Amino acid sequence: xxxxxxxxxxxxxxxxxxxxxxxxxxxxxxxxxxxxxxxxxxxxxxxxxxxxxxxxxxxxxxxxxxxxxxxxxxxxxxxxxxxxxxxxxxxxxxxxxxxxxxxxxxxxxxxxxxxxxxxxxxxxxxxxxxxxxxxxxxxxxxxxxxxxxxxxxxxxxxxxxxxxxxxxxxxxxxxxxxxxxxxxxxxxxxxxxxxxxxxxxxxxxxxxxxxxxxxxxxxxxxxxxxxxxxxxxxxxxxxxxxxxxxxxxxxxxxxxxxxxxxxxxxxxxxxxxxxxxxxxxxxxxxxxxxxxxxxxxxxxxxxxxxxxxxxxxxxxxxxxxxxxxxxxxxxxxxxxxxxxxxxxxxxxxxxxxxxxxxxxxxxxxxxxxxxxxxxxxxxxxxxxx
Amino acid sequence: xxxxxxxxxxxxxxxxxxxxxxxxxxxxxxxxxxxxxxxxxxxxxxxxxxxxxxxxxxxxxxxxxxxxxxxxxxxxxxxxxxxxxxxxxxxxxxxxxxxxxxxxxxxxxxxxxxxxxxxxxxxxxxxxxxxxxxxxxxxxxxxxxxxxxxxxxxxxxxxxxxxxxxxxxxxxxxxxxxxxxxxxxxxxxxxxxxxxxxxxxxxxxxxxxxxxxxxxxxxxxxxxxxxxxxxxxxxxxxxxxxxxxxxxxx
Numbered sequence: 001x002x003x004x005x006x007x008x009x010x011x012x013x014x015x016x017x018x019x020x021x022x023x024x025x026x027x028x029x030x031x032x033x034x035x036x037x038x039x040x041x042x043x044x045x046x047x048x049x050x051x052x053x054x055x056x057x058x059x060x061x062x063x064x065x066x067x068x069x070x071x072x073x074x075x076x077x078x079x080x081x082x083x084x085x086x087x088x089x090x091x092x093x094x095x096x097x098x099x100x101x102x103x104x105x106x107x108x109x110x111x112x113x114x115x116x117x118x119x120x121x122x123x124x125x126x127x128x129x130x131x132x133x134x135x136x137x138x139x140x141x142x143x144x145x146x147x148x149x150x151x152x153x154x155x156x157x158x159x160x161x162x163x164x165x166x167x168x169x170x171x172x173x174x175x176x177x178x179x180x181x182x183x184x185x186x187x188x189x190x191x192x193x194x195x196x197x198x199x200x201x202x203x204x205x206x207x208x209x210x211x212x213x214x215x216x217x218x219x220x221x222x223x224x225x226x227x228x229x230x231x232x233x234x235x236x237x238x239x240x241x242x243x244x245x246x247x248x249x250x251x252x253x254x255x256x257x258x259x260x261x262x263x264x265x266x267x268x269x270x271x272x273x274x275x276x277x278x279x280x281x282x283x284x285x286x287x288x289x290x291x292x293x294x295x296x297x298x299x300x301x302x303x304x305x306x307x308x309x310x311x312x313x314x315x316x317x318x319x320x321x322x323x324x325x326x327x328x329x330x331x332x333x334x335x336x337x338x339x340x341x342x343x344x345x346x347x348x349x350x351x352x353x354x355x356x357x358x359x360x361x362x363x364x365x366x367x368x369x370x371x372x373x374x375x376x377x378x379x380x381x382x383x384x385x
Numbered sequence: 386x387x388x389x390x391x392x393x394x395x396x397x398x399x400x401x402x403x404x405x406x407x408x409x410x411x412x413x414x415x416x417x418x419x420x421x422x423x424x425x426x427x428x429x430x431x432x433x434x435x436x437x438x439x440x441x442x443x444x445x446x447x448x449x450x451x452x453x454x455x456x457x458x459x460x461x462x463x464x465x466x467x468x469x470x471x472x473x474x475x476x477x478x479x480x481x482x483x484x485x486x487x488x489x490x491x492x493x494x495x496x497x498x499x500x501x502x503x504x505x506x507x508x509x510x511x512x513x514x515x516x517x518x519x520x521x522x523x524x525x526x527x528x529x530x531x532x533x534x535x536x537x538x539x540x541x542x543x544x545x546x547x548x549x550x551x552x553x554x555x556x557x558x559x560x561x562x563x564x565x566x567x568x569x570x571x572x573x574x575x576x577x578x579x580x581x582x583x584x585x586x587x588x589x590x591x592x593x594x595x596x597x598x599x600x601x602x603x604x605x606x607x608x609x610x611x612x613x614x615x616x617x618x619x620x621x622x623x624x625x626x627x628x629x630x631x632x633x634x635x
Contacts, residue, residue, distance in 0.1 A: 011462060
C-alpha cells in the first residue's frame with residue numbers, strides 16, 4: 001500500500017503552501033480583526049485564477065481535475081494560514097461539485113467555468129434553515145411551479161459567502177404531500193434575482209472574514225430550467241454532496257490544528273522557565289506528542305476518505321469518521337497549543353486565540369460531531385442488519 | 386528565439402540546515418528540496434520573454450540526480466515548453482556543470498541562456514560566467530533588468546556602486562539577481578499539464594564531457610553557536626567592554 005503523494009499532488013500542496021504562507025498568513029490576523037473585504041476577495045480571486053476553486057472539476061469546465069486528495073491537501077495548507085479563506089474555498093468547491101454531478105449540461109456550461117475562474121466571487125450552498133439545521137429534511141422553504149416559473153418562498157440560515165456568491169444552490173420543498181425528505185428539490189439561483197434578499201453578515205466567534213448571511217426568498221421567481229437534478233430528488237443530493245464537503249471541513253480543521261501546534265512547538269523551544277526551555281519538561285512533551293499523533297491520525301483518515309471518493313467507491317462513512325475525528329482533535333490541539341503558550345496564548349498578539357476561535361466551528365458546520373456519529377452508527381448497523 | 390533556462394535542485398530555503406555528524410557535508414536525508422530561488426527568477430524571466438513575444442520557446446535544463454526532474458516539472462508547470470535532464474549522480478563542481486551546459490547550448494542554439502546568479506546551497510556564483518567563457522557568448526551577470534532589441538540586449542547589472550547598464554551582442558548569457566522579477570505561482574491546471582510536456586534525458590557520456598575534479602571538499606562545519614550575552618550595569622561599563630574586551634572601538 002502506497003501512502004505517498006503523486007507528483008501532481010505534491011506540487012499542488014506545495015503551491016497551496018507557498019500561496020498561503022506568502023499571501024494569506026501575513027494578513028490573516030488583520031482580516032480576522034477588521035474584516036478587510038477587498039483584500040479577502042482579492043485573495044479568493046487569485047486562488048480561483050490559480051485553479052483552487054474547481055480542484056475536482058473536469059478541465060472541460062475550467063476545473064483543475066486534480067481529484068479529492070489534492071483538494072484535501074490544498075484546503076489544509078490554506079487553512080494553516082487563514083481558515084476564513086479556506087472555508088470559502090471549500091464551500092465553493094463543494095458547490096461546483098454538486099453542479100458537476102447533478103446539473104444538466106447547459107447548467108454546467110453556464111456556471112462551472114465562472115465558478116472555477118473566479119468570475120463568480122464564490123458559490124453558496126443554501127440548505128440550512130432556522131428550524132432545520134441537523135434535520136434539513138424538515139425545511140420550510142417552498143418552490144411552487146407557476147406557469148413557466150418556480151416561485152421560491154422561505155429563508156436559509158448561516159449561508160457562507162451569500163453576500164458575494166455568483167451562484168446559489170438552493171433546496172426547497174416542491175411536494176409537501178410526500179414523505180419527509182422525499183419532496184425536496186434543488187435549484188440554481190442567481191443572487192441578483194428579484195426576491196432574493198441577503199441580510200447583513202452574522203457576527204461570529206471565528207472565521208470572521210468569511211461572510212455568513214441569512215438569505216430570504218420572497219416570491220422569488222426563477223425559470224423552470226433552474227431546477228437542478230430530478231424533481232423531488234433534492235434531499236439525496238444534499239446528503240451525498242455534504243459527504244464530500246466533510247472531507248473539506250475535516251481538512252480545514254487539520255490545517256488549523258497543525259498551525260496551532262507548529263506555533264506551540266516553536267514556542268516550547270524558545271520559552272525559558274525554571275532555567276530551561278519548556279520543551280525540556282516531559283509533561284509538556286506529552287501534550288505535544290498526543291496532539292501531533294491525533295492530527296496525524298486525522299490526516300490519514302482524511303486521506304483515506306479522499307482516496308475512496310477519488311476512486312468512486314462508497315466514502316460517506318469514511319468522510320464522516322474523518323470529519324468527526326479531525327474536527328474534534330483539531331479543537332483539542334488548539335486547546336493544548338494555547339495552554340502551552342500560557343498567558344501569551346490568550347492575548348491577541350499571538351495567533352493562538354484566533355486559531356482557538358477559528359477551529360471551534362469545525363465540529364459544528366457541515367454536520368455537527370453528533371450528526372457525524374449518527375451517520376457512522378447508521379452505516380455500521382446497516383452493514384450487519 | 387529560443388531561451389535556455391537552467392534549474393538547480395537545492396535544499397528549500399525554509400529548511401533549517403544541518404551538517405552531517407562526520408562533517409562530510411549537509412544532511413539531505415528527509416529534507417525538503419526545491420528549485421533554487423535564483424533559478425525561479427530565471428524561469429520567470431524566460432516565460433515573460435515568451436509572453437512578450439520575444440522568445441518562441443523556453444527550454445529548461447537541469448544537471449543532477451534523477452530527483453531533479455521534480456524541479457524540471459516545476460519549470461514546465463510554470464510555463465517552460467520542454468525540459469532536458471542531464472543525469473549526473475555525483476555532486477558536480479561549477480566548471481563541470483558549465484561544460485555540460487555548453488554542450489546543451491551547442492545543440493540547442495538558444496538566443497539567450499538565463500541562469501541564477503548563484504545557487505543557495507554552495508553559493509559559488511561561477512557557472513554563468515564559466516559558461517560564457519566556454520561558449521564565447523557575451524555575459525550580463527547580476528541582472529535586474531533584461532531588454533532585448535533585435536540583435537542587441539541591454540542588461541542592467543546590480544553592482545556595488547549602484548546599477549550598471551551594458552549593451553551586449555546576442556546571443557547572450559544572463560544571470561539573475563533578486564530584483565529582476567517576482568516569480569509567479571504555478572497554476573494548478575498547468576501543474577496537471579506539466580507531465581504531458583516533453584522531458585528528455587541525456588547522460589554525461591552522450592554529451593561527451595569528461596568530468597574532472599579540481600576541488601576537494603575537506604569538511605563542512607556549522608557556524609559557531611552564539612554565546613549567551615551579559616548585562617552591563619551602565620554605559621561606562623559597556624564602553625569599557627567594547628574597548629578592552631571586544632576591541633571594536635579604539
